[in-house]
Amino acid sequence: METVVMSNKQVVLRDYVTGFPSESDLLITSTTVDRKVPAGSKTVLVKNLYLSCDPYMRNRMRKPDPSSPATAQSFIPGKVKKNIYLLFLQPISGFGVCKVMDSGHPDYKEGDLLWGAVGWEEYSVITPIPNLHFKIHHTDLPLSHYTGLLGMPGMTAYAGFYEICCPKKGESVFVSAASGAVGQLVGQFAKLMGCYVVGSAGTKEKVDLLKNKLGFDDAFNYKEEKDLNAALKRCFPVGIDIYFENVGGKMLDAVILNMRPHGRIAACGMISQYNLQIPEGVYNLSLITYKRIRIQGFNAIDYFHKYSEFSEFVVPYIRQGKITYVEDVADGLESAPAALVGLFHGKNVGKQLVVVSRDHESCSV
Numbered sequence: 001m002e003t004v005v006m007s008n009k010q011v012v013l014r015d016y017v018t019g020f021p022s023e024s025d026l027l028i029t030s031t032t033v034d035r036k037v038p039a040g041s042k043t044v045l046v047k048n049l050y051l052s053c054d055p056y057m058r059n060r061m062r063k064p065d066p067s068s069p070a071t072a073q074s075f076i077p078g079k080v081k082k083n084i085y086l087l088f089l090q091p092i093s094g095f096g097v098c099k100v101m102d103s104g105h106p107d108y109k110e111g112d113l114l115w116g117a118v119g120w121e122e123y124s125v126i127t128p129i130p131n132l133h134f135k136i137h138h139t140d141l142p143l144s145h146y147t148g149l150l151g152m153p154g155m156t157a158y159a160g161f162y163e164i165c166c167p168k169k170g171e172s173v174f175v176s177a178a179s180g181a182v183g184q185l186v187g188q189f190a191k192l193m194g195c196y197v198v199g200s201a202g203t204k205e206k207v208d209l210l211k212n213k214l215g216f217d218d219a220f221n222y223k224e225e226k227d228l229n230a231a232l233k234r235c236f237p238v239g240i241d242i243y244f245e246n247v248g249g250k251m252l253d254a255v256i257l258n259m260r261p262h263g264r265i266a267a268c269g270m271i272s273q274y275n276l277q278i279p280e281g282v283y284n285l286s287l288i289t290y291k292r293i294r295i296q297g298f299n300a301i302d303y304f305h306k307y308s309e310f311s312e313f314v315v316p317y318i319r320q321g322k323i324t325y326v327e328d329v330a331d332g333l334e335s336a337p338a339a340l341v342g343l344f345h346g347k348n349v350g351k352q353l354v355v356v357s358r359d360h361e362s363c364s365v
Contacts (some may be wrong), residue, residue, distance in 0.1 A: 001042075005037035010091035011120040012078040016063040017264050020275045020344055025061070026337035027078060030088055030216070033123045034103065042105045046098035046186070047358060048118055051333075052147035053340045053352040054181070055096055058274040091119040097136070097146045098124065099359060113139060115146040120336060122356060131304040138315055147182045148219050148351035149187050149318070149325040153265035153298050157185035158310045159303035160266035164296050165242045169194040172236055173257060177246035179206040179220065179326070181351035182268055186244045188323050195242075200233045200251070201344040209349065214324060247272045247293075249280040256284040259293050267297040275344055326350030 031346030037043045064074045076090045082365045096118040099200055100108050108114070116179045118124040126133065136146060148154060160182075161167060163353025173190040175183045178199025186212065190197045198218045199210045210219035216234050225231040232240070232254055239260035245252060255265070273279045286296065328348040330339035336354045343352055 005032045006035055006123065007031075008033040008121055008123045008287075010025070010089065010122075010318045011331050011333065012089045013075045013092050014062060015077045016074070016137045017058075017061040018277060019363055021058065021061055021341050023337040023341050026092070026340070028325060028334055029078070029093050029203055032090065033125065035127065037102050037104045038093045040104065041236050043082075043125050044100055044105050044108050045102040046114070046118065046124050047101050047359060048122060048124060048356045050097040050144055050147050051118075051120055051336060051354040052095040052151065052153075052181075053330075053343055053348070053354065053358060054094060054152070054272065055269055055271045055335075057092070057340060058271075058305055058344060060092070060143070071145065083172050083197065091121045093117060093119045094320060095147060095152045096120075096356075097143050104204075108135070112136075117149050120333075122333060130303070131307070134307060138311070141315070141318060144355075145318075145325060147353045148322070148327065150187065150314070153181035153312060153351060155303055155307060155310055156182045156187060156268055156300040157189060157315070159306070160244060160268050160298060161186050161242075163303065164266040164298055165244070165264045167193050167242060168193060168209070171195050171238065171241035172260075173197045173230070173244070174236065175199045175216075175244045175246070176222075176251050176255075177201070177269075177271060178210050178216065178352045179214075180246065180348070183244065183246055183327060184210075184214050184350065185323070186213055190242075191215050192322070200231075206349060213326070215311045222251065229257050232258040242266075244268060245270070249273055249282070256282070256287050256293065259287070259291055261291045261293075263291065263293045265293065265295040267295060271344070312334060328352045330332070 008031050009186050010029050012024050012029050017025050037045050037231050043094045060075045075092045078089045097115045100112040111138040114189050172193045175186045177183045179201045187197045187199055197216050199216045199290040200222045201207050202223050221232050240258050241260050241263050243255045243265045245267040246269050249272040330352045333356050
């Protein structure tokens with residue numbers, strides 16, 4: 001049988017980025033993909049339905065630095081020298097939700113739904129990897145949730161809060177970037193534990209969302225606070241037991257001042273620093289010793305082997321309406337550059353994702 005070739009739009013990084021990224025740093029290009037996977041291969045052709053916009057992707061836009069081997073692997077840009085483009089462009093990649101079109105893999109068949117690592121394109125050819133690609137079984141829940149609540153951000157919130165912070169009922173919890181994909185879940189997990197929870201965000205709309213929809217005990221707009229230390233003392237008169245760190249810089253410095261003895265900080269990300277050529281200093285680190293504070297950085301991928309445990313924990317809460325999840329949806333692959341870049345200007349309200357195809361509407365209830 002003759003192989004059918006399909007057109008395939010992709011999002012490609014134009015060149016390595018310094019400073020804040022712009023939409024022009026990302027190109028929409030078009031290539032082709034075979035409708036059938038090679039005979040005898042274990043590859044899978046998937047049609048991407050949703051793509052997840054995540055802050056860590058900014059680190060993958062920078063030029064590789066041999067002195068920082070821990071940095072996320074950089075994307076391969078389409079332009080490597082002035083006016084010279086690679087013959088075979090590679091799309092940027094991230095997490096997404098997709099449907100199997102053709103498969104040589106014994107564990108996947110046509111029509112299966114999965115989430116995991118894919119290219120930012122209409123169709124991807126992947127080789128499924130255990131604990132990096134997950135078959136979707138709960139199709140009665142919105143498939144978009146597998147970019148957030150039931151995907152990598154959900155695992156990030158779960159692992160960071162329960163595994164690293166080891167919360168106890170009645171403790172005081174502070175969450176920065178609290179209306180984002182991860183922060184909104186950490187706050188709700190903390191409330192389920194019986195904790196006192198405060199979040200920070202960058203607009204009045206987001207602060208209202210935290211207090212009125214997501215159940216936070218209090219919240220403040222960090223952009224309106226002249227003194228972050230004073231803001232935290234106002235919200236936590238006896239100090240903070242747990243800090244879920246998403247922003248870094250001045251906020252982290254102020255939090256350390258307000259941590260209680262034996263406090264725990266789970267460092268998920270530091271979005272305020274990603275676009276700076278010279279990172280902000282943190283000046284109160286000596287208090288870590290005096291207060292016996294534990295700070296631990298982590299990557300959700302380290303905990304993906306616990307995904308089934310996480311799913312069993314969170315799905316009942318979703319079905320019972322005890323967890324709310326706010327999504328900010330951009331429509332069409334062409335909108336992907338603006339959606340991703342918007343993260344670094346605080347334009348999203350909730351989890352930012354991109355709808356690539358509406359084929360999912362016939363798959364979920």
